[in-house]
Amino acid sequence: MPDPTAPTPAVPVPALDLTAITAGYERRPPVVRDISLRVAEGEAVGLLGPSGCGKSTLARVAALLHRPRSGTVHLAGQPATGFRHRAPRALRTRVGVVFQQPRQAADPRLTLHDLIAEPLRATADTAALPDRVAALADATGLGAELLHRHPHQVSDGQLQRACLARALVLRPALLICDEMTAMLDASTTAALVAVVEDYRRETGAALLAVGHDRVLLRRWCDRVEDFPLPLTPAA
Numbered sequence: 001m002p003d004p005t006a007p008t009p010a011v012p013v014p015a016l017d018l019t020a021i022t023a024g025y026e027r028r029p030p031v032v033r034d035i036s037l038r039v040a041e042g043e044a045v046g047l048l049g050p051s052g053c054g055k056s057t058l059a060r061v062a063a064l065l066h067r068p069r070s071g072t073v074h075l076a077g078q079p080a081t082g083f084r085h086r087a088p089r090a091l092r093t094r095v096g097v098v099f100q101q102p103r104q105a106a107d108p109r110l111t112l113h114d115l116i117a118e119p120l121r122a123t124a125d126t127a128a129l130p131d132r133v134a135a136l137a138d139a140t141g142l143g144a145e146l147l148h149r150h151p152h153q154v155s156d157g158q159l160q161r162a163c164l165a166r167a168l169v170l171r172p173a174l175l176i177c178d179e180m181t182a183m184l185d186a187s188t189t190a191a192l193v194a195v196v197e198d199y200r201r202e203t204g205a206a207l208l209a210v211g212h213d214r215v216l217l218r219r220w221c222d223r224v225e226d227f228p229l230p231l232t233p234a235a
């Protein structure tokens with residue numbers, strides 16, 4: 001007989017819980033229909049699918065950058081949808097995102113240093129800024145000289161390193177990599193994957209990695225899902 005006075009074991013709270021997400025653009029038909037996906041605390045999930053199937057749209061919903069038409073997003077058990085405008089900053093900063101095209105993502109007016117530092121400047125934690133930027137530049141393989149350059153003065157690979165450093169600067173509990181390595185050569189891909197793995201080992205952060213490369217995602221992730229996903233959340 002189970003002991004009724006025994007404490008109930010804590011139910012693990014997923015890092016990300018997307019439930020019945022439908023999302024699209026303007027008045028067009030939705031590109032994501034009734035999709036659910038759960039990423040457990042500390043888990044790395046790969047999301048595979050052909051071009052145009054809606055993976056990036058779902059990733060943007062998960063990153064709280066695109067408002068779904070219906071469905072809910074929970075981050076570490078906290079509802080992150082249903083707000084009148086954007087989700088509160090405290091929720092948005094729990095997620096770090098890296099996109100495929102660093103030139104579209106990076107503000108061309110900022111030096112790489114400021115690109116990395118900017119999210120931290122908006123917090124009360126500015127004292128940590130020099131050390132955090134230096135450590136991330138080091139981890140991502142950006143030499144000090146590169147940090148003074150602007151995006152047009154560096155290669156795509158160098159800019160993507162800076163974008164990854166920026167995504168990690170607030171130490172997110174969930175990192176979303178949307179085709180992060182699609183434009184990169186094999187050695188830069190390996191270097192950036194290693195940075196993410198080190199970060200996850202150190203912090204226990206969860207990962208949602210979106211891409212086309214099944215071999216890479218299989219190697220990188222605990223679980224790989226094909227898009228469209230099952231209509232019920234993964235166990």
Ligand SMILES: Nc1ncnc2c1ncn2[C@@H]1O[C@H](COP(=O)(O)OP(=O)(O)OP(=O)(O)O)[C@@H](O)[C@H]1O
Pocket residue numbers: 025031049050051052053054055056057058
């Ligand atoms: N800002 C936008 N405005 C209008 N339609 C969009 C927008 N972004 C994406 N779409 C459309 O939504 C659909 C899904 O796009 P999405 O980028 O989510 O797919 P994807 O699976 O990530 O593709 P890829 O692997 O090529 O990046 C496509 O038909 C695309 O044309």
